[in-house]
Amino acid sequence: MSRPPLALLIPAVLLALGVLALFLFTFFPGGEPVSPYLARDAAGETGAANLVAGVYLNYRLYDTLFEVLVFAVAVIGVRYYLVGQKEGAAPPIPESPVVRTAADLLFSPLLLIGVYLVLFGHLSPGGGFAGGVVGGSGLLLCAIGLGGEVIARRFHETALERAEWLILAGFLLLLLVPVLFGAAPGTNLLPQGTVGNPVSGGTIVIYNILIGAKVFIGTWVVIYYFTRHRGEV
Amino acid sequence: MTVRTVLLLALPVIAVFALTRARRLTAVIAMGLFSFVIAAVYLLFHAPDVGLTEAAIGAGLVTFIYILSIRKTGRLVILADEAPGLLSRENEGITGLEWEILSGFARELGLDPVVRFLPRPEIGHALRRGEGDIGAGGILAGEETPGLVATPGYLPTALFRISPAGGAGRIRHGFEYFGELADAVRRKAPLAATVDLARFMGLARGDLTGYTVAREEGEHAYAFLVPADQPELHSRLCDYLNRLQESGKLDELVRRYLE
Protein backbone atom coordinates (compact mmCIF):
# COMPACT_ATOMS: atom_id res chain seq x y z
CA MET A 1 0.00 0.00 0.00
CA SER A 2 1.59 3.23 -1.07
CA ARG A 3 1.60 6.03 1.41
CA PRO A 4 -1.60 8.04 0.85
CA PRO A 5 -0.74 11.61 0.05
CA LEU A 6 -1.63 14.24 2.60
CA ALA A 7 -3.96 15.86 0.12
CA LEU A 8 -6.10 12.73 0.29
CA LEU A 9 -5.80 11.95 3.96
CA ILE A 10 -7.17 15.21 5.31
CA PRO A 11 -10.36 15.31 3.23
CA ALA A 12 -10.92 11.61 3.99
CA VAL A 13 -10.75 12.18 7.72
CA LEU A 14 -12.95 15.26 7.48
CA LEU A 15 -15.51 13.36 5.43
CA ALA A 16 -15.56 10.52 7.95
CA LEU A 17 -16.01 12.91 10.85
CA GLY A 18 -18.70 14.80 8.99
CA VAL A 19 -20.73 11.67 8.32
CA LEU A 20 -20.34 10.53 11.91
CA ALA A 21 -21.50 13.90 13.18
CA LEU A 22 -24.84 13.17 11.52
CA PHE A 23 -25.30 10.32 13.93
CA LEU A 24 -25.23 12.69 16.89
CA PHE A 25 -28.91 13.16 16.14
CA THR A 26 -29.39 9.78 17.77
CA PHE A 27 -28.91 11.38 21.12
CA PHE A 28 -31.75 13.82 20.55
CA PRO A 29 -34.64 11.49 19.73
CA GLY A 30 -38.06 12.87 19.08
CA GLY A 31 -41.52 11.42 19.24
CA GLU A 32 -42.80 8.32 20.88
CA PRO A 33 -41.27 4.90 20.31
CA VAL A 34 -43.53 2.41 18.62
CA SER A 35 -42.15 -0.65 20.39
CA PRO A 36 -44.55 -0.82 23.35
CA TYR A 37 -47.46 -0.96 20.93
CA LEU A 38 -45.73 -3.56 18.83
CA ALA A 39 -44.94 -5.69 21.86
CA ARG A 40 -48.53 -5.55 22.98
CA ASP A 41 -50.51 -5.79 19.76
CA ALA A 42 -48.35 -7.25 17.04
CA ALA A 43 -48.83 -10.91 17.90
CA GLY A 44 -52.58 -10.54 18.02
CA GLU A 45 -52.91 -8.39 14.92
CA THR A 46 -50.57 -10.25 12.65
CA GLY A 47 -50.95 -13.73 14.04
CA ALA A 48 -47.21 -14.31 14.06
CA ALA A 49 -45.35 -15.28 17.20
CA ASN A 50 -42.12 -13.96 15.72
CA LEU A 51 -42.77 -10.23 15.98
CA VAL A 52 -40.05 -9.44 13.47
CA ALA A 53 -41.79 -11.57 10.86
CA GLY A 54 -45.02 -9.87 11.77
CA VAL A 55 -43.43 -6.50 11.16
CA TYR A 56 -41.72 -7.14 7.86
CA LEU A 57 -44.48 -9.24 6.34
CA ASN A 58 -47.49 -7.37 7.53
CA TYR A 59 -46.93 -3.85 8.76
CA ARG A 60 -44.08 -3.10 6.38
CA LEU A 61 -44.82 -5.51 3.59
CA TYR A 62 -44.17 -3.08 0.77
CA ASP A 63 -40.63 -2.43 2.04
CA THR A 64 -39.91 -6.13 1.95
CA LEU A 65 -41.31 -6.58 -1.53
CA PHE A 66 -39.25 -3.77 -2.96
CA GLU A 67 -36.17 -5.17 -1.28
CA VAL A 68 -36.88 -8.51 -2.92
CA LEU A 69 -37.05 -6.57 -6.18
CA VAL A 70 -33.64 -5.02 -5.53
CA PHE A 71 -32.24 -8.48 -4.85
CA ALA A 72 -33.74 -9.83 -8.05
CA VAL A 73 -32.33 -6.99 -10.13
CA ALA A 74 -28.87 -7.52 -8.64
CA VAL A 75 -29.04 -11.21 -9.54
CA ILE A 76 -30.13 -10.27 -13.06
CA GLY A 77 -27.08 -8.03 -13.24
CA VAL A 78 -24.73 -10.82 -12.18
CA ARG A 79 -26.13 -13.20 -14.75
CA TYR A 80 -26.28 -10.64 -17.54
CA TYR A 81 -22.63 -9.69 -17.26
CA LEU A 82 -21.26 -13.15 -16.68
CA VAL A 83 -23.30 -15.15 -19.14
CA GLY A 84 -21.20 -14.21 -22.15
CA GLN A 85 -17.82 -14.70 -20.52
CA LYS A 86 -15.64 -17.64 -21.32
CA GLU A 87 -15.46 -20.42 -18.81
CA GLY A 88 -12.58 -20.77 -16.41
CA ALA A 89 -9.88 -23.38 -16.82
CA ALA A 90 -9.08 -25.37 -13.72
CA PRO A 91 -11.32 -26.19 -10.76
CA PRO A 92 -11.06 -23.45 -8.17
CA ILE A 93 -10.32 -25.45 -5.06
CA PRO A 94 -8.72 -28.87 -4.85
CA GLU A 95 -11.27 -31.54 -4.04
CA SER A 96 -10.09 -33.95 -1.40
CA PRO A 97 -12.16 -37.03 -0.54
CA VAL A 98 -13.07 -35.58 2.85
CA VAL A 99 -14.55 -32.45 1.33
CA ARG A 100 -16.36 -34.42 -1.31
CA THR A 101 -17.93 -36.79 1.19
CA ALA A 102 -18.84 -33.98 3.55
CA ALA A 103 -20.48 -32.08 0.70
CA ASP A 104 -22.50 -35.13 -0.28
CA LEU A 105 -23.60 -35.76 3.28
CA LEU A 106 -24.37 -32.22 4.34
CA PHE A 107 -26.13 -30.97 1.23
CA SER A 108 -29.53 -32.46 2.01
CA PRO A 109 -29.59 -31.56 5.71
CA LEU A 110 -28.72 -27.96 4.84
CA LEU A 111 -31.56 -27.78 2.34
CA LEU A 112 -33.85 -29.26 4.95
CA ILE A 113 -32.78 -26.71 7.56
CA GLY A 114 -33.39 -23.99 5.01
CA VAL A 115 -36.91 -25.26 4.35
CA TYR A 116 -37.56 -25.46 8.09
CA LEU A 117 -36.44 -21.87 8.63
CA VAL A 118 -38.69 -20.70 5.83
CA LEU A 119 -41.78 -22.61 6.93
CA PHE A 120 -41.47 -21.79 10.64
CA GLY A 121 -40.25 -18.25 10.18
CA HIS A 122 -43.31 -16.86 11.85
CA LEU A 123 -42.83 -18.89 15.01
CA SER A 124 -39.12 -18.88 15.67
CA PRO A 125 -36.13 -17.02 14.28
CA GLY A 126 -35.67 -17.49 10.59
CA GLY A 127 -37.94 -16.42 7.84
CA GLY A 128 -37.70 -16.25 4.09
CA PHE A 129 -34.34 -14.52 3.84
CA ALA A 130 -32.54 -16.63 6.43
CA GLY A 131 -33.94 -19.88 5.05
CA GLY A 132 -33.03 -18.95 1.49
CA VAL A 133 -29.41 -18.20 2.33
CA VAL A 134 -29.00 -21.32 4.44
CA GLY A 135 -30.18 -23.33 1.44
CA GLY A 136 -27.68 -21.30 -0.55
CA SER A 137 -24.97 -22.41 1.84
CA GLY A 138 -25.86 -25.97 0.96
CA LEU A 139 -25.37 -25.11 -2.72
CA LEU A 140 -22.10 -23.46 -1.79
CA LEU A 141 -20.86 -26.61 -0.10
CA CYS A 142 -21.73 -28.58 -3.21
CA ALA A 143 -19.98 -26.11 -5.48
CA ILE A 144 -16.84 -26.19 -3.35
CA GLY A 145 -16.65 -29.90 -2.83
CA LEU A 146 -18.06 -31.31 -6.02
CA GLY A 147 -17.69 -28.58 -8.60
CA GLY A 148 -20.00 -26.02 -10.10
CA GLU A 149 -21.53 -28.37 -12.62
CA VAL A 150 -23.07 -30.49 -9.88
CA ILE A 151 -25.37 -27.71 -8.73
CA ALA A 152 -26.35 -27.21 -12.36
CA ARG A 153 -27.26 -30.87 -12.60
CA ARG A 154 -29.28 -30.92 -9.40
CA PHE A 155 -31.13 -27.70 -10.18
CA HIS A 156 -31.53 -27.18 -13.89
CA GLU A 157 -31.40 -23.61 -14.93
CA THR A 158 -34.52 -23.82 -17.09
CA ALA A 159 -36.47 -25.34 -14.21
CA LEU A 160 -35.35 -22.48 -11.99
CA GLU A 161 -36.47 -19.97 -14.58
CA ARG A 162 -39.93 -21.52 -14.62
CA ALA A 163 -39.93 -21.49 -10.81
CA GLU A 164 -39.16 -17.77 -10.91
CA TRP A 165 -42.19 -17.19 -13.11
CA LEU A 166 -44.33 -19.09 -10.63
CA ILE A 167 -42.97 -17.02 -7.75
CA LEU A 168 -43.78 -13.86 -9.64
CA ALA A 169 -47.29 -15.14 -10.26
CA GLY A 170 -47.61 -15.92 -6.57
CA PHE A 171 -46.58 -12.43 -5.56
CA LEU A 172 -48.97 -10.82 -8.02
CA LEU A 173 -51.78 -13.06 -6.82
CA LEU A 174 -51.23 -12.17 -3.19
CA LEU A 175 -50.99 -8.50 -4.03
CA LEU A 176 -53.89 -8.11 -6.44
CA VAL A 177 -56.55 -10.47 -5.11
CA PRO A 178 -57.22 -8.35 -1.99
CA VAL A 179 -57.89 -5.40 -4.28
CA LEU A 180 -60.81 -7.32 -5.76
CA PHE A 181 -62.26 -7.53 -2.26
CA GLY A 182 -61.82 -3.84 -1.71
CA ALA A 183 -58.75 -3.96 0.55
CA ALA A 184 -55.31 -2.47 0.06
CA PRO A 185 -52.98 -4.59 -2.10
CA GLY A 186 -51.38 -7.43 -0.22
CA THR A 187 -53.46 -7.37 2.91
CA ASN A 188 -53.97 -10.56 4.78
CA LEU A 189 -57.41 -11.97 4.08
CA LEU A 190 -56.78 -15.52 5.19
CA PRO A 191 -57.72 -16.63 8.68
CA GLN A 192 -55.13 -15.76 11.29
CA GLY A 193 -55.29 -18.83 13.46
CA THR A 194 -53.98 -18.90 16.96
CA VAL A 195 -50.60 -17.46 17.72
CA GLY A 196 -47.98 -20.16 18.09
CA ASN A 197 -49.70 -22.59 15.77
CA PRO A 198 -47.69 -23.69 12.77
CA VAL A 199 -50.66 -22.65 10.69
CA SER A 200 -51.10 -19.06 11.69
CA GLY A 201 -50.45 -15.62 10.43
CA GLY A 202 -52.44 -16.01 7.25
CA THR A 203 -50.45 -14.98 4.22
CA ILE A 204 -47.25 -14.57 6.23
CA VAL A 205 -46.26 -18.18 5.63
CA ILE A 206 -46.95 -17.90 1.91
CA TYR A 207 -44.83 -14.76 1.63
CA ASN A 208 -42.05 -16.48 3.53
CA ILE A 209 -42.12 -19.41 1.14
CA LEU A 210 -42.07 -17.16 -1.92
CA ILE A 211 -39.24 -15.02 -0.58
CA GLY A 212 -37.24 -18.05 0.53
CA ALA A 213 -37.54 -19.64 -2.90
CA LYS A 214 -36.57 -16.41 -4.63
CA VAL A 215 -33.51 -15.87 -2.43
CA PHE A 216 -32.49 -19.49 -2.91
CA ILE A 217 -32.71 -19.25 -6.70
CA GLY A 218 -30.83 -15.96 -6.66
CA THR A 219 -28.07 -17.48 -4.59
CA TRP A 220 -27.91 -20.41 -6.99
CA VAL A 221 -27.42 -18.03 -9.92
CA VAL A 222 -24.64 -16.12 -8.16
CA ILE A 223 -22.80 -19.25 -7.06
CA TYR A 224 -23.12 -20.99 -10.41
CA TYR A 225 -21.96 -18.09 -12.55
CA PHE A 226 -19.12 -17.17 -10.23
CA THR A 227 -17.90 -20.75 -10.14
CA ARG A 228 -18.14 -21.04 -13.88
CA HIS A 229 -16.29 -17.86 -14.60
CA ARG A 230 -13.71 -17.82 -11.79
CA GLY A 231 -12.55 -14.33 -12.28
CA GLU A 232 -9.15 -12.94 -12.74
CA VAL A 233 -8.76 -10.40 -10.01
CA MET B 1 -17.57 -6.39 31.24
CA THR B 2 -20.19 -8.44 29.49
CA VAL B 3 -19.36 -10.76 26.65
CA ARG B 4 -21.21 -8.38 24.39
CA THR B 5 -18.99 -5.44 25.29
CA VAL B 6 -15.85 -7.50 24.73
CA LEU B 7 -17.03 -8.60 21.29
CA LEU B 8 -18.13 -5.09 20.41
CA LEU B 9 -14.71 -3.75 21.28
CA ALA B 10 -13.07 -6.46 19.18
CA LEU B 11 -15.00 -5.37 16.09
CA PRO B 12 -13.12 -2.18 15.15
CA VAL B 13 -9.85 -4.00 15.85
CA ILE B 14 -10.69 -6.78 13.40
CA ALA B 15 -11.98 -4.27 10.85
CA VAL B 16 -8.82 -2.18 10.97
CA PHE B 17 -6.74 -5.35 10.80
CA ALA B 18 -8.64 -6.54 7.74
CA LEU B 19 -8.41 -3.26 5.86
CA THR B 20 -4.71 -2.71 6.47
CA ARG B 21 -3.46 -6.03 5.22
CA ALA B 22 -1.10 -6.21 2.29
CA ARG B 23 -2.37 -9.49 0.90
CA ARG B 24 -5.94 -9.57 -0.37
CA LEU B 25 -6.52 -13.13 0.77
CA THR B 26 -5.66 -12.30 4.38
CA ALA B 27 -8.05 -9.36 4.32
CA VAL B 28 -10.90 -11.49 2.95
CA ILE B 29 -10.44 -14.15 5.65
CA ALA B 30 -10.26 -11.46 8.32
CA MET B 31 -13.57 -10.09 7.05
CA GLY B 32 -15.01 -13.58 7.42
CA LEU B 33 -13.96 -13.52 11.06
CA PHE B 34 -15.47 -10.05 11.39
CA SER B 35 -18.77 -11.41 10.10
CA PHE B 36 -18.78 -14.20 12.63
CA VAL B 37 -18.08 -11.87 15.52
CA ILE B 38 -20.72 -9.40 14.47
CA ALA B 39 -23.25 -12.23 14.06
CA ALA B 40 -22.57 -13.18 17.67
CA VAL B 41 -23.03 -9.55 18.65
CA TYR B 42 -26.40 -9.43 16.89
CA LEU B 43 -27.45 -12.49 18.89
CA LEU B 44 -26.39 -10.80 22.10
CA PHE B 45 -28.48 -7.82 21.12
CA HIS B 46 -31.49 -10.17 21.09
CA ALA B 47 -31.84 -10.13 17.31
CA PRO B 48 -31.75 -13.81 16.34
CA ASP B 49 -33.09 -13.41 12.79
CA VAL B 50 -30.45 -10.83 11.97
CA GLY B 51 -27.67 -12.91 13.55
CA LEU B 52 -28.69 -16.05 11.70
CA THR B 53 -28.83 -14.31 8.33
CA GLU B 54 -25.54 -12.50 8.88
CA ALA B 55 -23.74 -15.70 9.87
CA ALA B 56 -25.02 -17.60 6.82
CA ILE B 57 -24.20 -14.78 4.42
CA GLY B 58 -21.08 -13.16 5.80
CA ALA B 59 -19.01 -16.12 6.80
CA GLY B 60 -20.02 -18.36 3.94
CA LEU B 61 -21.26 -16.78 0.75
CA VAL B 62 -19.39 -13.48 0.84
CA THR B 63 -16.02 -15.04 1.60
CA PHE B 64 -16.66 -17.58 -1.12
CA ILE B 65 -17.35 -15.13 -3.89
CA TYR B 66 -14.34 -13.04 -2.90
CA ILE B 67 -12.07 -16.04 -3.01
CA LEU B 68 -13.48 -17.14 -6.34
CA SER B 69 -12.61 -13.78 -7.82
CA ILE B 70 -9.13 -13.43 -6.39
CA ARG B 71 -7.89 -16.92 -6.96
CA LYS B 72 -4.45 -17.40 -8.27
CA THR B 73 -4.16 -21.08 -9.01
CA GLY B 74 -3.59 -22.16 -12.56
CA ARG B 75 -1.88 -18.92 -13.44
CA LEU B 76 1.57 -17.55 -13.82
CA VAL B 77 1.28 -14.03 -12.45
CA ILE B 78 3.72 -11.54 -13.91
CA LEU B 79 4.21 -8.22 -12.16
CA ALA B 80 5.65 -5.49 -14.30
CA ASP B 81 5.77 -1.85 -15.20
CA GLU B 82 5.30 -1.00 -18.83
CA ALA B 83 8.37 -1.01 -21.00
CA PRO B 84 7.76 -0.35 -24.69
CA GLY B 85 9.11 -3.17 -26.81
CA LEU B 86 9.51 -5.43 -23.83
CA LEU B 87 6.13 -5.59 -22.15
CA SER B 88 3.43 -3.14 -22.98
CA ARG B 89 -0.22 -2.90 -23.74
CA GLU B 90 -1.65 -2.55 -27.17
CA ASN B 91 -5.40 -2.16 -27.62
CA GLU B 92 -6.83 -5.02 -25.66
CA GLY B 93 -3.81 -7.28 -25.38
CA ILE B 94 -0.25 -7.35 -24.27
CA THR B 95 2.74 -7.43 -26.55
CA GLY B 96 6.49 -7.24 -26.40
CA LEU B 97 9.67 -9.26 -26.21
CA GLU B 98 9.33 -10.24 -22.58
CA TRP B 99 5.70 -11.14 -23.11
CA GLU B 100 6.68 -13.60 -25.84
CA ILE B 101 9.37 -15.11 -23.64
CA LEU B 102 7.11 -15.43 -20.62
CA SER B 103 4.08 -16.71 -22.56
CA GLY B 104 6.17 -19.48 -24.01
CA PHE B 105 7.46 -20.27 -20.55
CA ALA B 106 3.96 -20.32 -19.09
CA ARG B 107 2.74 -22.58 -21.89
CA GLU B 108 5.56 -24.93 -21.10
CA LEU B 109 4.52 -25.01 -17.46
CA GLY B 110 0.89 -25.53 -18.39
CA LEU B 111 -0.29 -22.29 -16.82
CA ASP B 112 -2.06 -19.18 -18.07
CA PRO B 113 0.15 -16.11 -18.14
CA VAL B 114 -1.39 -13.04 -16.58
CA VAL B 115 0.17 -9.61 -16.29
CA ARG B 116 -0.43 -7.13 -13.50
CA PHE B 117 0.91 -3.66 -13.90
CA LEU B 118 2.37 -2.18 -10.75
CA PRO B 119 4.56 0.83 -10.03
CA ARG B 120 8.19 -0.09 -10.49
CA PRO B 121 9.22 0.33 -6.82
CA GLU B 122 6.40 -1.91 -5.66
CA ILE B 123 7.20 -4.92 -7.80
CA GLY B 124 9.79 -6.16 -5.34
CA HIS B 125 7.49 -5.81 -2.35
CA ALA B 126 4.63 -7.52 -4.11
CA LEU B 127 6.81 -10.44 -5.17
CA ARG B 128 8.03 -10.91 -1.66
CA ARG B 129 4.47 -10.88 -0.36
CA GLY B 130 3.56 -13.66 -2.71
CA GLU B 131 1.28 -11.66 -4.97
CA GLY B 132 3.08 -12.65 -8.13
CA ASP B 133 5.38 -15.27 -9.55
CA ILE B 134 7.70 -13.34 -11.84
CA GLY B 135 8.84 -9.73 -11.94
CA ALA B 136 9.42 -8.31 -15.40
CA GLY B 137 9.26 -5.13 -17.43
CA GLY B 138 12.83 -4.17 -18.15
CA ILE B 139 14.31 -5.08 -14.78
CA LEU B 140 18.08 -4.92 -14.63
CA ALA B 141 20.17 -7.79 -13.39
CA GLY B 142 21.76 -6.73 -10.15
CA GLU B 143 18.57 -5.22 -8.81
CA GLU B 144 18.23 -8.07 -6.38
CA THR B 145 17.18 -7.48 -2.84
CA PRO B 146 16.84 -10.01 -0.04
CA GLY B 147 13.95 -12.24 -0.77
CA LEU B 148 14.31 -12.05 -4.53
CA VAL B 149 16.58 -13.77 -7.00
CA ALA B 150 17.28 -12.58 -10.50
CA THR B 151 17.89 -14.77 -13.50
CA PRO B 152 21.16 -14.16 -15.28
CA GLY B 153 20.80 -11.32 -17.73
CA TYR B 154 19.32 -12.43 -21.01
CA LEU B 155 19.84 -9.26 -23.02
CA PRO B 156 22.48 -6.60 -22.59
CA THR B 157 21.24 -3.07 -22.28
CA ALA B 158 22.40 0.41 -21.37
CA LEU B 159 21.26 3.11 -19.02
CA PHE B 160 20.52 6.64 -20.02
CA ARG B 161 20.11 9.64 -17.85
CA ILE B 162 17.69 12.35 -18.92
CA SER B 163 17.86 15.74 -17.32
CA PRO B 164 16.55 19.17 -18.34
CA ALA B 165 18.93 21.20 -20.46
CA GLY B 166 20.01 24.34 -18.69
CA GLY B 167 18.80 23.20 -15.30
CA ALA B 168 15.26 24.29 -14.46
CA GLY B 169 13.90 25.10 -11.03
CA ARG B 170 11.85 22.27 -9.59
CA ILE B 171 12.80 18.94 -11.05
CA ARG B 172 10.55 15.97 -10.59
CA HIS B 173 12.38 12.77 -9.81
CA GLY B 174 10.18 9.87 -9.01
CA PHE B 175 7.64 8.28 -11.31
CA GLU B 176 5.48 5.38 -10.41
CA TYR B 177 4.51 4.15 -13.82
CA PHE B 178 6.45 4.51 -17.03
CA GLY B 179 3.41 5.99 -18.68
CA GLU B 180 3.61 8.97 -16.33
CA LEU B 181 7.21 9.55 -17.35
CA ALA B 182 6.27 9.40 -21.01
CA ASP B 183 3.49 11.93 -20.50
CA ALA B 184 5.78 14.25 -18.58
CA VAL B 185 8.35 14.13 -21.38
CA ARG B 186 5.64 14.86 -23.90
CA ARG B 187 4.62 17.88 -21.87
CA LYS B 188 8.26 18.94 -21.56
CA ALA B 189 8.05 19.04 -17.79
CA PRO B 190 11.34 19.42 -15.95
CA LEU B 191 12.38 16.01 -14.78
CA ALA B 192 15.39 13.89 -14.10
CA ALA B 193 15.23 10.16 -14.62
CA THR B 194 17.35 7.16 -15.37
CA VAL B 195 15.86 4.81 -17.90
CA ASP B 196 16.99 1.66 -19.56
CA LEU B 197 17.39 1.13 -23.28
CA ALA B 198 13.90 -0.07 -24.11
CA ARG B 199 12.20 2.75 -22.25
CA PHE B 200 14.63 5.21 -23.72
CA MET B 201 13.76 4.02 -27.19
CA GLY B 202 10.13 4.45 -26.30
CA LEU B 203 10.75 8.02 -25.19
CA ALA B 204 13.01 8.79 -28.14
CA ARG B 205 10.18 8.15 -30.55
CA GLY B 206 8.86 11.42 -29.30
CA ASP B 207 10.72 14.67 -29.07
CA LEU B 208 13.57 14.93 -26.60
CA THR B 209 14.72 18.48 -27.31
CA GLY B 210 15.08 20.44 -24.14
CA TYR B 211 16.66 17.53 -22.33
CA THR B 212 20.24 16.46 -22.12
CA VAL B 213 20.78 12.77 -22.51
CA ALA B 214 23.84 11.07 -21.15
CA ARG B 215 24.68 7.43 -21.37
CA GLU B 216 25.83 6.00 -18.10
CA GLU B 217 28.88 3.88 -17.70
CA GLY B 218 28.74 0.27 -16.83
CA GLU B 219 27.37 -2.95 -18.16
CA HIS B 220 23.78 -3.77 -17.58
CA ALA B 221 21.49 -6.52 -18.70
CA TYR B 222 17.80 -7.29 -18.53
CA ALA B 223 16.66 -10.07 -16.28
CA PHE B 224 13.61 -11.41 -14.52
CA LEU B 225 12.96 -11.48 -10.78
CA VAL B 226 11.69 -14.51 -8.92
CA PRO B 227 10.82 -14.70 -5.21
CA ALA B 228 13.50 -16.52 -3.26
CA ASP B 229 11.11 -19.14 -1.96
CA GLN B 230 10.50 -20.55 -5.44
CA PRO B 231 13.81 -22.14 -6.44
CA GLU B 232 12.23 -24.58 -8.91
CA LEU B 233 10.55 -21.75 -10.77
CA HIS B 234 13.85 -19.91 -10.89
CA SER B 235 15.79 -22.87 -12.22
CA ARG B 236 13.14 -23.68 -14.82
CA LEU B 237 13.10 -20.08 -16.00
CA CYS B 238 16.91 -19.95 -16.30
CA ASP B 239 16.81 -23.23 -18.14
CA TYR B 240 14.16 -21.90 -20.52
CA LEU B 241 16.13 -18.71 -21.19
CA ASN B 242 19.28 -20.74 -21.92
CA ARG B 243 17.39 -22.84 -24.43
CA LEU B 244 16.03 -19.74 -26.11
CA GLN B 245 19.51 -18.31 -26.46
CA GLU B 246 21.03 -21.50 -27.76
CA SER B 247 18.37 -22.10 -30.34
CA GLY B 248 18.66 -18.57 -31.66
CA LYS B 249 15.02 -17.83 -31.01
CA LEU B 250 16.00 -15.10 -28.60
CA ASP B 251 17.92 -13.19 -31.26
CA GLU B 252 14.99 -13.54 -33.60
CA LEU B 253 12.63 -12.09 -31.00
CA VAL B 254 15.04 -9.25 -30.23
CA ARG B 255 15.21 -8.41 -33.91
CA ARG B 256 11.44 -8.39 -34.13
CA TYR B 257 10.72 -6.24 -31.11
CA LEU B 258 13.65 -3.99 -30.53
CA GLU B 259 14.56 -2.81 -33.99
Add this chain to the structure above:
Amino acid sequence: MGIVIAVVLLGIAILGLVLRRDLIFKLLSLGVLNSGAVLFLVSLGDRAGGTAPIVRGPGPAAYVDPLPQALVLSAIVIDFAVLAVALVFAMLLVERYHTTDSVRIEEEVTKELYR
Protein backbone atom coordinates in the same frame (compact mmCIF):
# COMPACT_ATOMS: atom_id res chain seq x y z
CA MET C 1 -22.13 1.17 23.42
CA GLY C 2 -23.39 -0.56 20.33
CA ILE C 3 -24.18 2.79 18.77
CA VAL C 4 -20.69 4.09 19.47
CA ILE C 5 -19.02 1.02 18.00
CA ALA C 6 -21.28 1.16 14.96
CA VAL C 7 -20.33 4.75 14.33
CA VAL C 8 -16.65 3.87 14.75
CA LEU C 9 -17.06 1.09 12.20
CA LEU C 10 -18.64 3.52 9.76
CA GLY C 11 -15.68 5.84 10.21
CA ILE C 12 -13.21 3.03 9.60
CA ALA C 13 -15.11 1.96 6.52
CA ILE C 14 -15.13 5.46 5.00
CA LEU C 15 -11.42 5.87 5.63
CA GLY C 16 -10.72 2.48 4.10
CA LEU C 17 -12.88 3.30 1.11
CA VAL C 18 -11.01 6.49 0.32
CA LEU C 19 -7.47 5.61 1.27
CA ARG C 20 -6.92 2.18 -0.26
CA ARG C 21 -6.29 2.02 -3.96
CA ASP C 22 -7.00 -1.63 -4.55
CA LEU C 23 -10.50 -2.37 -5.82
CA ILE C 24 -10.94 -5.39 -3.57
CA PHE C 25 -10.19 -3.38 -0.47
CA LYS C 26 -12.71 -0.78 -1.51
CA LEU C 27 -15.34 -3.48 -1.72
CA LEU C 28 -14.33 -4.86 1.68
CA SER C 29 -14.71 -1.37 3.15
CA LEU C 30 -18.23 -1.25 1.74
CA GLY C 31 -18.89 -4.52 3.58
CA VAL C 32 -17.73 -2.98 6.84
CA LEU C 33 -19.90 0.04 6.09
CA ASN C 34 -22.92 -2.19 5.71
CA SER C 35 -22.21 -4.06 8.93
CA GLY C 36 -21.77 -0.79 10.78
CA ALA C 37 -25.13 0.48 9.56
CA VAL C 38 -26.88 -2.76 10.51
CA LEU C 39 -25.26 -2.77 13.94
CA PHE C 40 -26.36 0.82 14.43
CA LEU C 41 -30.00 0.00 13.74
CA VAL C 42 -30.00 -3.18 15.79
CA SER C 43 -28.50 -1.47 18.82
CA LEU C 44 -31.05 1.34 18.53
CA GLY C 45 -33.73 -1.23 19.21
CA ASP C 46 -32.14 -2.61 22.34
CA ARG C 47 -34.25 -2.12 25.44
CA ALA C 48 -32.99 -2.64 28.97
CA GLY C 49 -33.93 -6.10 30.21
CA GLY C 50 -35.56 -7.07 26.95
CA THR C 51 -35.55 -10.42 25.24
CA ALA C 52 -35.80 -11.56 21.66
CA PRO C 53 -39.11 -10.45 20.17
CA ILE C 54 -40.75 -13.86 19.92
CA VAL C 55 -43.96 -14.49 21.77
CA ARG C 56 -43.71 -17.68 23.76
CA GLY C 57 -46.59 -17.51 26.13
CA PRO C 58 -49.56 -15.34 26.97
CA GLY C 59 -49.10 -12.26 29.05
CA PRO C 60 -46.94 -9.19 28.74
CA ALA C 61 -43.21 -9.46 28.42
CA ALA C 62 -40.46 -6.98 27.70
CA TYR C 63 -39.22 -7.33 24.15
CA VAL C 64 -36.54 -5.44 22.35
CA ASP C 65 -37.88 -3.36 19.51
CA PRO C 66 -38.59 -5.60 16.52
CA LEU C 67 -38.89 -2.77 14.04
CA PRO C 68 -35.18 -2.06 13.39
CA GLN C 69 -34.50 -5.78 13.10
CA ALA C 70 -37.15 -6.11 10.44
CA LEU C 71 -35.65 -3.19 8.56
CA VAL C 72 -32.14 -4.59 8.42
CA LEU C 73 -33.01 -8.21 7.79
CA SER C 74 -33.48 -7.83 4.08
CA ALA C 75 -30.69 -5.27 3.94
CA ILE C 76 -28.17 -7.95 4.78
CA VAL C 77 -29.26 -10.17 1.92
CA ILE C 78 -29.33 -7.24 -0.49
CA ASP C 79 -25.82 -6.32 0.59
CA PHE C 80 -24.67 -9.75 -0.57
CA ALA C 81 -26.37 -9.41 -3.93
CA VAL C 82 -25.02 -5.92 -4.56
CA LEU C 83 -21.57 -7.10 -3.53
CA ALA C 84 -21.83 -9.86 -6.11
CA VAL C 85 -22.63 -7.34 -8.85
CA ALA C 86 -19.80 -5.08 -7.70
CA LEU C 87 -17.39 -8.02 -7.81
CA VAL C 88 -18.54 -8.86 -11.33
CA PHE C 89 -17.75 -5.31 -12.40
CA ALA C 90 -14.40 -5.46 -10.64
CA MET C 91 -13.56 -8.73 -12.39
CA LEU C 92 -14.46 -7.34 -15.79
CA LEU C 93 -12.45 -4.18 -15.14
CA VAL C 94 -9.42 -6.14 -14.04
CA GLU C 95 -9.60 -8.42 -17.02
CA ARG C 96 -9.67 -5.47 -19.33
CA TYR C 97 -7.03 -3.26 -17.74
CA HIS C 98 -4.82 -5.92 -16.13
CA THR C 99 -4.50 -4.12 -12.80
CA THR C 100 -6.50 -3.73 -9.63
CA ASP C 101 -5.11 -0.29 -8.92
CA SER C 102 -8.09 2.07 -9.06
CA VAL C 103 -5.93 5.11 -9.86
CA ARG C 104 -4.35 3.28 -12.74
CA ILE C 105 -7.73 2.17 -14.07
CA GLU C 106 -8.97 5.75 -13.99
CA GLU C 107 -5.95 6.86 -16.00
CA GLU C 108 -6.49 4.16 -18.57
CA VAL C 109 -10.16 4.97 -18.94
CA THR C 110 -9.42 8.67 -19.29
CA LYS C 111 -6.85 7.93 -21.95
CA GLU C 112 -9.33 5.86 -23.85
CA LEU C 113 -12.04 8.44 -23.63
CA TYR C 114 -9.91 11.27 -24.92
CA ARG C 115 -7.90 9.47 -27.50
